[in-house]
Amino acid sequence: MAGDGVDWESVAEATSGAVGALVSTTVLYPLDTCKTKFQAELQTQPGAHKYRNLSDVFWEAVQKRQILSLYQGLKTKNIQSFISQFVYFYGYSYFKRLYLEKSGAKSIGTKANLLVAAAAGACTVVVTQPLDTASSRMQTSAFGKSKGLRATLAEGTWLEAFDGLGISLILTCNPSIQYTVFDQLKQKLIQRQRRKNAESGVGSSPVALSAFSAFLLGAISKSVATILTYPLIRCKVMIQAADPDEDDDDESERPGKPKSPKTMLGALHAMWSKEGIPGFFKGLHAQILKTVLSSALLLMIKEKISRFTWISLLALRRYLFISQKRIKSA
Numbered sequence: 001m002a003g004d005g006v007d008w009e010s011v012a013e014a015t016s017g018a019v020g021a022l023v024s025t026t027v028l029y030p031l032d033t034c035k036t037k038f039q040a041e042l043q044t045q046p047g048a049h050k051y052r053n054l055s056d057v058f059w060e061a062v063q064k065r066q067i068l069s070l071y072q073g074l075k076t077k078n079i080q081s082f083i084s085q086f087v088y089f090y091g092y093s094y095f096k097r098l099y100l101e102k103s104g105a106k107s108i109g110t111k112a113n114l115l116v117a118a119a120a121g122a123c124t125v126v127v128t129q130p131l132d133t134a135s136s137r138m139q140t141s142a143f144g145k146s147k148g149l150r151a152t153l154a155e156g157t158w159l160e161a162f163d164g165l166g167i168s169l170i171l172t173c174n175p176s177i178q179y180t181v182f183d184q185l186k187q188k189l190i191q192r193q194r195r196k197n198a199e200s201g202v203g204s205s206p207v208a209l210s211a212f213s214a215f216l217l218g219a220i221s222k223s224v225a226t227i228l229t230y231p232l233i234r235c236k237v238m239i240q241a242a243d244p245d246e247d248d249d250d251e252s253e254r255p256g257k258p259k260s261p262k263t264m265l266g267a268l269h270a271m272w273s274k275e276g277i278p279g280f281f282k283g284l285h286a287q288i289l290k291t292v293l294s295s296a297l298l299l300m301i302k303e304k305i306s307r308f309t310w311i312s313l314l315a316l317r318r319y320l321f322i323s324q325k326r327i328k329s330a
Contacts, residue, residue, distance in 0.1 A: 011090065013089045013092075014085075014088075015086065016089075016302045016306040017085045017298070018081075018082045018083075018085040018086035018089065019301065019302075020085070020299065020300075020302040021298050022081060022082050023297065023298075023301055024294045024295075024297035024301065025074075025078055025294065026074065027297065028293055028294050028297070029070070029071055029074050029077065030070035030071065031286075031289070031290050032139070033072065033073075034055075034070070035283060035286040036139040036140055037057045037139060038056075038282075039233075039234050039237040039238070039282065039283040039287070040136075040140045040237050040238055042238065042271070042275070042279075043274050054283075054285075064144065069143035069144050069146065072138050072139065072141065072143075073134070073135045073137075073138030073146060075149070076131055076134050076135045076152075077139075079131060080131035080132055080135055083127065083128055083131070084127070087120075087123060087127055087128070088121060088123075088124040088175065089120075091119065091123045092116060092117055095116040095120055096108055096113075096116050099112055099116060110180060110184070113176075113180045113183065114176045114177075114180055117172075117175055117179050118172045118173060118176045120175075121172030121173075121175050121176060124172075125165065125169055125172060126165075129161070129164070129165050129168060130153060131149075132240070133160075133161050133163050133164065134149050134161070136237060137152050137155075137241070137242045138242075140237075140240075140241040141242045163262060164240050167232050167235055167264050168236060170232055171229055171232055171233065171236065173229065174226070174228075175225070177221075177228060177229075178221045178222050178225040179221070180221075181224050182218060182221040185217045185220065185221065186209060186217055189213060189217070208303070209303050214296075214303040215299070216296075218292075218299035218300060219293075222288075222291050222296065226284075226291050226292070227288070230280070230281055231268070231281070232264075233287060234267075234271070234280070234283060234287075235267040235268060235271075238261055238271075239261060239266075268280075
C-alpha cells in the first residue's frame, strides 16, 4: 500500500478516528462547556462557590436565556478535534507499523505501545495547542460574551496561544494509557471470541467488536486514564481559562475575582491553598462522565466506519492510479 508514497492504512485509521471525534464532540458539547466552566472556577473563600455542582452551570445559562451559549466555541472545538484525532490516529498507526517493520516483531508490547502513543500525542499537541487554548477561553467566557477564533487568539500574544503546552505534553500519557488499555482488552476479547468460534465449528471467520463491546471497552480505558491524570487536566483548564475580569460584569458572583494562574506550579499552588486536596479532584465526576462518553462514542464510531473508510480510500487510490496512468499515456 505504500508503493505510491502514501500510507493508506494509516490514512484510513486517521480518517475514521477524526470522523468519530467530530460526531462525539458535537453531541456532547453542552456537557463539555458545563464541565470546563465548573473546572475553571477556583474557590476564593470557604463556601464561596459560584458553581456548587455541574448542573449549576446549565441552570445559569437557562436563567440568563443564553442556552445557545452552551455551544460557544463549538466550531473551534470541532476543528481542533478533527485535526487532533486525524494527526493522532495517523501518527499512532504510522509509528506502530514502523516499529513492527523495524523490530520484526509480530505484535507490539505494552511499553512500546505507550511510547508510540506518546510520540503520536506529542505531535498532535504541538499542532493543535492554539486551537485548544482558544476553545477553552471561549467555553469559560461569560455566557453570551464569547468571541470568534481570531478575536480570541488576538487578545494575547502568540506565546499565550500556547498556554498549557507543557501540561498538554505531559498529558500525552492520557491517550497512551487509554489506547493501550483499549487495545489490550480488545485483543483479549477478540481472542476469546475466536476460541469460541473454533469450538463451535464456525472456523476462522473474521472477528470484529460489536458496537456495545467497543463502547464498553472505550469507557473502561478512558476511566482509567482520566483518574490517573486528572489533577493535571484541571491545571490545564485553569491556565487556559478566560480572565474573569474581562468576561463577568457581576461583581457579586465572583468574590475577589482572582486572575487565572498561568503556570502548572501556580495552578497547583492555587488549588492547594484555596481548596486543599479535594481541589485536585474537583470536577472529576464531570470529567469522567464527559470524556468516557466522548471516547466511547469515538471508538465505537471508529470501529463501525473503519471498513467503509478503508473501502472508500481503496477506491480513491485506484481512481488516482488510473488518472495518473492516463496522464502519462497522453
